[in-house]
Amino acid sequence: MSVFLPKGTRDFLPEQMQVRLRAIDTIRAVFESFGFEPLETPAFERIETLSGKYGEEADKLMFRIHKRGRSAKPGECDLGLRYDLTVPLARVLAMNADLRLPFKRWQIQPVWRAERPQKGRFREFWQCDVDIAGSRSPLADAECIAVADAALRALGFEDYTIRVNDRRILTELAREAGASSLQEELSFLIALDKLDKIGLEGVERELVERGFEPDKLGTLWSAIAAPPTTEALLQTLQDVLSGVGLEGVDTLRTVIAAAEAMGVDPSRVRFDPSLARGADYYTGPVFEVAGDDPSVGSVAGGGRYDGLVGRLSGRELPAVGVSLGLERLITLLEAREDAGSMGPVADLLITVFDDGSAPAASRAATAFRAAGVKTELYIGDGRLKAQLKHADRRGYAWIALIGPDEASAGTVTLKNRRTWENTTLDLQAAVNKVSADRR
RNA sequence: GUGGGCGUAGCUCAGUCGGUUAGAGCGCCAGGUUGUGGCCCUGGAGGUCGUGGGUUCGAUCCCCAUCGCUCACCCCA
Numbered sequence: 001m002s003v004f005l006p007k008g009t010r011d012f013l014p015e016q017m018q019v020r021l022r023a024i025d026t027i028r029a030v031f032e033s034f035g036f037e038p039l040e041t042p043a044f045e046r047i048e049t050l051s052g053k054y055g056e057e058a059d060k061l062m063f064r065i066h067k068r069g070r071s072a073k074p075g076e077c078d079l080g081l082r083y084d085l086t087v088p089l090a091r092v093l094a095m096n097a098d099l100r101l102p103f104k105r106w107q108i109q110p111v112w113r114a115e116r117p118q119k120g121r122f123r124e125f126w127q128c129d130v131d132i133a134g135s136r137s138p139l140a141d142a143e144c145i146a147v148a149d150a151a152l153r154a155l156g157f158e159d160y161t162i163r164v165n166d167r168r169i170l171t172e173l174a175r176e177a178g179a180s181s182l183q184e185e186l187s188f189l190i191a192l193d194k195l196d197k198i199g200l201e202g203v204e205r206e207l208v209e210r211g212f213e214p215d216k217l218g219t220l221w222s223a224i225a226a227p228p229t230t231e232a233l234l235q236t237l238q239d240v241l242s243g244v245g246l247e248g249v250d251t252l253r254t255v256i257a258a259a260e261a262m263g264v265d266p267s268r269v270r271f272d273p274s275l276a277r278g279a280d281y282y283t284g285p286v287f288e289v290a291g292d293d294p295s296v297g298s299v300a301g302g303g304r305y306d307g308l309v310g311r312l313s314g315r316e317l318p319a320v321g322v323s324l325g326l327e328r329l330i331t332l333l334e335a336r337e338d339a340g341s342m343g344p345v346a347d348l349l350i351t352v353f354d355d356g357s358a359p360a361a362s363r364a365a366t367a368f369r370a371a372g373v374k375t376e377l378y379i380g381d382g383r384l385k386a387q388l389k390h391a392d393r394r395g396y397a398w399i400a401l402i403g404p405d406e407a408s409a410g411t412v413t414l415k416n417r418r419t420w421e422n423t424t425l426d427l428q429a430a431v432n433k434v435s436a437d438r439r
Numbered sequence: 440g441u442g443g444g445c446g447u448a449g450c451u452c453a454g455u456c457g458g459u460u461a462g463a464g465c466g467c468c469a470g471g472u473u474g475u476g477g478c479c480c481u482g483g484a485g486g487u488c489g490u491g492g493g494u495u496c497g498a499u500c501c502c503c504a505u506c507g508c509u510c511a512c513c514c515c516a
Contacts, residue, residue, distance in 0.1 A: 057514055325516025388476040
């Protein structure tokens with residue numbers, strides 16, 4: 001073997017493509033059922049559009065494209081592959097001040113990250129995003145949660161948890177623990193976010209290493225460590241926090257209630273004060289959905305980013321969105337027992353007996369297609385036996401045999417693959433029969 | 440960027456305490472039917488044992504390097 005895929009990428013062979021397309025169709029239908037409209041943006045953006053939006057780590061993971069031409073300095077990059085769909089959307093919003101607000105769009109496209117691949121992570125993967133721009137209403141945040149939840153259910157998922165938090169609560173907590181700058185706040189978040197992974201003591205140790213004083217959090221800390229019910233925890237925070245933290249608590253309470261009114265099962269929603277989310281641009285509620293297999297990682301994530309559009313254009317525009325990870329969803333989909341294999345694209349295979357009957361077979365194929373039957377004409381020089389075997393293996397519902405006898409009589413011999421029934425009919429009768437069977 | 444595991448047929452994997460022609464199952468192709476597919480029988484194709492070097496009389500096996508894959512850390516969909 002001397003030819004390889006680029007690290008972290010995959011080919012999608014027909015069978016996998018059918019699974020992917022079906023998933024994308026399902027997700028898109030849910031997005032549109034909420035009134036989101038389609039958008040596409042280029043695979044690459046100007047480097048200054050992408051840089052500094054996600055955080056220091058993410059900047060390193062961005063695929064950069066070297067500047068071309070005589071004026072380029074060695075190593076200089078002026079373009080980069082998009083890292084997510086949120087920043088490109090923000091760019092679109094910044095450039096199109098005439099968009100009617102609130103602007104709701106869906107976007108399903110690949111993104112690229114120069115990570116070391118591992119389970120559930122790739123260097124090229126597809127995100128399925130919905131975002132609402134131009135609204136500060138908690139209803140917008142709630143709708144993002146509700147649409148993600150609806151998409152997951154439409155895909156057949158049942159075991160997942162939607163964790164929610166608000167960046168402002170984290171900001172307040174970070175300040176209580178001694179953070180005095182945005183950078184320190186982010187450092188605090190990174191440590192706190194590891195709670196479910198390294199445990200309470202691990203986080204405490206890491207916070208101390210990063211120069212914080214977790215004991216200053218007092219009772220708050222014990223509440224975070226052993227979260228009681230969502231409402232009890234919100235109440236605790238409400239009693240203790242002040243300033244923006246309080247705003248966060250209020251908003252979150254409204255968002256959770258609104259999401260439930262929109263059909264999200266309350267038992268799936270959990271307030272998790274340790275949820276931080278990676279990107280720097282979040283300003284309010286944040287959310288993340290984890291499936292039943294934790295090793296795959298989260299399957300969706302999002303939040304409010306009221307400052308991002310303003311950073312690009314100077315025009316302030318609040319926005320909130322959520323992103324579903326197609327690869328991870330499909331990984332979970334395939335792990336399910338009912339995953340079942342996909343059949344062929346076509347309904348019918350027409351065999352080609354020999355050169356003499358090929359024209360009749362071709363004309364028959366045209367007639368079937370005109371009636372809406374997806375029809376494959378056997379291309380190849382296999383004998384009838386091989387053609388039937390091909391049809392059987394692939395799982396076509398119907399097979400039409402057209403040899404010299406049928407060609408001269410204007411008929412086709414129609415085989416039902418499941419019943420093995422074999423009938424010779426006029427072409428039109430055969431078309432009617434297959435086309436009726438499809439409905 | 441850091442660390443662990445693994446590279447033998449298209450796929451899943453045996454195997455060789457270093458020894459002559461490297462195996463199985465599945466898959467693929469052909470024949471057993473002249474125009475009829477699930478099963479069965481027979482036969483066949485397909486491997487520089489990832490690559491390069493070292494040790495050795497002899498390496499797929501031991502050692503080193505390298506490439507690739509994979510898992511974990513970091514971070515994240």
